[in-house]
Amino acid sequence: MSATVSPLSENLGAIVNGVDLREPLSDADRRTLYQAFLDHHVIAIRGQDGLTPDQVLDLSRIFGPELEPHTFTEFHHPDTPLIIVLSNRVEMGGKPKGLADAGTFWHSDVSYKEIPAKATLLYSVEIPDQGGDTLFCNLTAAYDALPDDMKTRLDGLTAVHDYTHSKRDILVEGKVAAPDPGTHPVVRMHAETGRKAIYINPAYTTRINELNEAESDALMAEIFDHCLQDQFRMTYQWQPGDVLAWDNAAIMHSATTKNLDPAKHRTLWRTIISGDGPVR
Ligand SMILES: O=C(O)CCC(=O)C(=O)O
Ligand SMILES: [Fe+2]
Numbered sequence: 001m002s003a004t005v006s007p008l009s010e011n012l013g014a015i016v017n018g019v020d021l022r023e024p025l026s027d028a029d030r031r032t033l034y035q036a037f038l039d040h041h042v043i044a045i046r047g048q049d050g051l052t053p054d055q056v057l058d059l060s061r062i063f064g065p066e067l068e069p070h071t072f073t074e075f076h077h078p079d080t081p082l083i084i085v086l087s088n089r090v091e092m093g094g095k096p097k098g099l100a101d102a103g104t105f106w107h108s109d110v111s112y113k114e115i116p117a118k119a120t121l122l123y124s125v126e127i128p129d130q131g132g133d134t135l136f137c138n139l140t141a142a143y144d145a146l147p148d149d150m151k152t153r154l155d156g157l158t159a160v161h162d163y164t165h166s167k168r169d170i171l172v173e174g175k176v177a178a179p180d181p182g183t184h185p186v187v188r189m190h191a192e193t194g195r196k197a198i199y200i201n202p203a204y205t206t207r208i209n210e211l212n213e214a215e216s217d218a219l220m221a222e223i224f225d226h227c228l229q230d231q232f233r234m235t236y237q238w239q240p241g242d243v244l245a246w247d248n249a250a251i252m253h254s255a256t257t258k259n260l261d262p263a264k265h266r267t268l269w270r271t272i273i274s275g276d277g278p279v280r
Contacts, residue, residue, distance in 0.1 A: 003032040007040070009234040012138040012251065014040035021048045021059055021243065030062050033245075037063060037119070038193055041250040042136055042234070048123070049241035053079045056123050056243075056269055063119040063245055066274040071179075075099045077269060086122075087267040088260060098267060103255040105166050106137065106228070107203035108248045109272065112163040114182045119273040121245040127238040128264030135254045136234045136246070139197040142227040143187060154198075154223075157186040157211075161204040183209065184279040190249050191280070198227060199279065201252045227252070238266075249279075 003019045014036045019029055036043045051059075057080065060067055069076065070084040075098045077083035087098030103109075110117040122134075146154075162181040186208060188199040200208075202224055208216040236244065246253065260266060 002026070003029045003036075005032065005036045005040070005043075008042070008044055008236075011141065011232055012040060012136060012234050013042040013044065013236070016043055016045045019045060021045065021051055021055060025059075025062075033062050037245055037247055038190075041138060041140065042236070042244065042246040044236065045243040046239060047241050048243050051123060051243075053077055053083055053269070056121070056271060057082055059243065060119075060121045060245075060271040060273055063121065064273040064276070066276075068117075068272050068274045070270075070272065072099060083269045083271055085267065086257075086270055087265070088257065088262060089265050089267060101255070101257050102270075103203075103253065104258045105203040106135075106224075106252050106254045107166070107201045108139075108199065108252045110248070110275075111161040111184065111199070111201060112165075112182055112204045113161075113179055114278060115275045116161075116182065116184075116279060117248050117272045118275040119245055119247055121243065121271045121273065123269045124238045124240055124242045124244075125267040125269060126265050127240050127242075128260065128266055131256065131260045131264060132238060132266040133256050134236045134238070134244070135256065136236065137227055137252050138232045138234070138250070139199065139227060139252055140190075140195050140250045142229075142232045143196050143198045145232075146226065151187075153219075154187050158183050158209045159186050159200050159205050159220075160207045160209065161201075162206045163204065165206050166203040181206070182279075188249060188279050190247075191276075195250070197250050198223060199249070200224075238268075248275075 067082045069081040085098035089097040
């Protein structure tokens, strides 16, 4: 048995079949998974119930050598700080089992830091029969589809990404200290594929540095309207035992867990694969 790759939707993503992640992966399968990640930006491997935390960490390292713990220590997996638990379950005594509403806005993971996350991996432990989809937007295709004059206009612009833009509630509760904002190019060049992608997002990007505030707001609104058209979008419907890995240099995503019925339980494990330097 060896890995095969087929498209997940017209606009982005791929399904990888023919792998059993409970068994050691061959080098050839690891390469196939990584190439599918570069080519399709989001990859899904289904039917992988019963993975251990170590297996999830090993799998995450296909996408980069360094994993990083989430800033929010409260929901680290009991076995390892490199896995954070996302869950709307509440344990006996009222203690939440995980982070209940991570990323319920369009964002690219950790873009607010000088060195953002290269990739993110989610492993679904339990999934409700309805709701809790994750939404994706292909920022590489959105860049390619821009008119040439807009590409020229964006060339050389930089923008500020600030954690406090969308996370004010957590900060007010005093649970985390705000990292210093990051500054990145508005259009980034993928370190491995050389493809360009738009790299601003509604959750964290506060300002295009080279423009005045009104111009910056107007240009960002125009770009977000362009990106969020149906032709660049994919909705991922989870099943238990799914592994999803995505390339934060090529897509943005949004959780929909704010709309989840509290009687329906959703629990995932999440790892963050570190970037290897500033965004270019
Ligand atoms: O729970 C989800 O659907 C996605 C959460 C998210 O944004 C993330 O894990 O980076
Ligand atoms: Fe996210």
